[in-house]
Amino acid sequence: MTERVFNFGAGPAVLPEQVLEEVREHLMMLPGVGMSVLEISHRSEAFDEILMTAETNIRTLAGLSDDYHVLFLPGGATHQFAMVPMNLLSDGGIADYVVTGPWAKKAAKEAEKFGAVHIAATTEHERFMRIPTSVELDLTAGATYVHVTSNNTIAGTEWCEMPDVGDRPLVVDASSDIFSRPLDVARPGGSLIYAGAQKNLGPAGVTVVIGRDDLIFSNRSPSTLPTLMRYATSAENRSRYNTPPVFAIYVVSLVTSWLRDQGGLEAMDERNERKARKVYAQIDSSGFYHGTASTDSRSRMNVTFRLETPRLDARFVTAAADAGLAGLKGHRSVGGQRASIYNALPEEGVDALVSFMAEFECMNG
Numbered sequence: 286m287t288e289r290v291f292n293f294g295a296g297p298a299v300l301p302e303q304v305l306e307e308v309r310e311h312l313m314m315l316p317g318v319g320m321s322v323l324e325i326s327h328r329s330e331a332f333d334e335i336l337m338t339a340e341t342n343i344r345t346l347a348g349l350s351d352d353y354h355v356l357f358l359p360g361g362a363t364h365q366f367a368m369v370p371m372n373l374l375s376d377g378g379i380a381d382y383v384v385t386g387p388w389a390k391k392a393a394k395e396a397e398k399f400g401a402v403h404i405a406a407t408t409e410h411e412r413f414m415r416i417p418t419s420v421e422l423d424l425t426a427g428a429t430y431v432h433v434t435s436n437n438t439i440a441g442t443e444w445c446e447m448p449d450v451g452d453r454p455l456v457v458d459a460s461s462d463i464f465s466r467p468l469d470v471a472r473p474g475g476s477l478i479y480a481g482a483q484k485n486l487g488p489a490g491v492t493v494v495i496g497r498d499d500l501i502f503s504n505r506s507p508s509t510l511p512t513l514m515r516y517a518t519s520a521e522n523r524s525r526y527n528t529p530p531v532f533a534i535y536v537v538s539l540v541t542s543w544l545r546d547q548g549g550l551e552a553m554d555e556r557n558e559r560k561a562r563k564v565y566a567q568i569d570s571s572g573f574y575h576g577t578a579s580t581d582s583r584s585r586m587n588v589t590f591r592l593e594t595p596r597l598d599a600r601f602v603t604a605a606a607d608a609g610l611a612g613l614k615g616h617r618s619v620g621g622q623r624a625s626i627y628n629a630l631p632e633e634g635v636d637a638l639v640s641f642m643a644e645f646e647c648m649n650g
């Protein structure tokens with residue numbers, strides 16, 4: 286390859302070209318610092334500024350009130366599957382989990398190690414191809430929290446709005462759709478939202494956690510809980526109790542600045558709606574492509590579809606890659622194709638995919 290391809294991979298995923306160029310330009314030496322971002326101390330003034338930029342951008346983009354904390358934690362979203370119940374699920378409490386995909390199922394399974402888990406709804410019997418309706422949710426009265434996965438990366442489904450959980454706190458794994466639309470945090474029981482950075486926020490290595498004061502400082506965890514596993518430790522030490530993933534946070538600061546310059550989350554929402562609509566329209570325009578997810582649950586970030594036979598699916602993926610459209614192979618548990626069209630995937634990439642789909646249909650339909 287001599288040119289950048291359009292990267293439809295599910296994650297780590299495409300980053301804005303402008304961000305990559307800025308990283309390249311400043312990799313040897315941050316302006317005014319004389320050192321690379323890969324070499325600076327996490328206690329330096331330069332990193333103070335980077336951390337402040339990342340946090341301020343996230344606060345502004347999400348419209349967070351002062352009672353919300355923004356934490357930058359290592360370990361990936363999977364680490365949060367454990368940290369959430371470790372910090373919030375006290376003895377005698379019950380956590381409700383809505384199981385809409387393999388990641389949600391893993392989160393629920395991990396929580397069972399720490400306390401009582403109630404599956405408030407699951408669509409596993411339908412291979413996770415849809416999001417449950419509000420009447421299907423069997424929420425526990427007084428549940429300690431309700432956990433949902435806002436976008437299901439594998440099946441390609443997404444909650445079009447967060448469920449009404451009354452005054453229970455809502456915990457959201459937003460790894461694959463954070464900042465693709467305005468963030469819905471305000472609710473009586475508070476919110477805790479976490480997202481591994483490697484899809485919509487930056488490179489792998491950092492997870493952003495946004496949580497209301499009473500959830501971050503819940504004081505429900507046992508005194509034996511390791512220091513670094515406590516949200517309070519990171520909040521009290523501005524995510525620097527130990528050495529944080531400096532480079533990943535640096536890139537998050539650039540990506541969130543880029544998001545701000547693009548017009549913020551309302552603008553991203555509009556653009557993502559338009560991008561997804563184009564791909565789904567192509568899928569629905571003939572009987573050649575079949576959307577995998579239920580129409581009412583379709584994700585705007587991960588568009589899943591298949592062709593008539595696995596052989597044709599394989600041919601599509603190879604021919605697409607030859608045409609500069611990479612990473613379209615679906616997850617092994619679903620098969621077919623998955624076009625991940627995160628914030629940073631340019632609209633021209635979507636247009637190129639749609640043209641390729643029409644051409645491929647013409648040649649093989």
Ligand code: PMP
Pocket residue numbers: 296360361362363364388434436437438439458459460461481
């Ligand atoms: N949750 C969701 C929705 C995901 O898509 C993924 C990764 N693809 C994870 C959790 C796990 O993330 P990580 O690899 O950062 O632990």
